[in-house]
Every structure is written in structure tokens, then in C-alpha cells.
Amino acid sequence: MENEIIKPWVERFKDHRGMVVETVGVDVVNHRVIYMRPNYPHPCMQPRALFSQKFRKVAS
Numbered sequence: 001m002e003n004e005i006i007k008p009w010v011e012r013f014k015d016h017r018g019m020v021v022e023t024v025g026v027d028v029v030n031h032r033v034i035y036m037r038p039n040y041p042h043p044c045m046q047p048r049a050l051f052s053q054k055f056r057k058v059a060s
Contacts, residue, residue: 003029013055020058 006025013035014020023035024043033051034043046054 005029006034009033012058012060014058016054021055 005028007028008025009023011023012020013023019037021035021037021044023033025034026032026048027034027045031048032045033048034045035051037044
């Protein structure tokens with residue numbers, strides 16, 4: 001997308017399969033969470049509404 005404003009946001013979450021991911025930031029224009037999966041070289045994106053349904057924060 002052409003218009004992106006990425007706000008940094010680094011936290012760890014667990015997906016619905018139990019895999020821990022690390023957020024990189026939030027695209028505040030397109031309402032997406034950007035995160036990295038272990039052993040996968042490319043950023044992944046999920047709409048904010050779906051991210052909050054599919055991921056749970058990992059305790060520090």
C-alpha cells in the first residue's frame with residue numbers, strides 16, 4: 001500500500017497454534033499489525049481486529 005505510517009511496537013505474542021511471534025509495529029493508516037515469525041525471513045501482517053482474536057500476549 002502506498003500510504004503507510006508504521007508506529008514501532010515490540011512485544012511477544014503467542015498465536016492460536018502456540019507459536020511465539022514478535023511484533024514489529026502497527027500500520028496506523030491501514031490498521032494492521034506487523035510481526036515476525038521465527039525462522040521466516042519476511043514480515044507478516046494481520047488486520048488489528050483479527051490479531052487481537054488470534055494472538056495472546058506472552059508474559060515477560
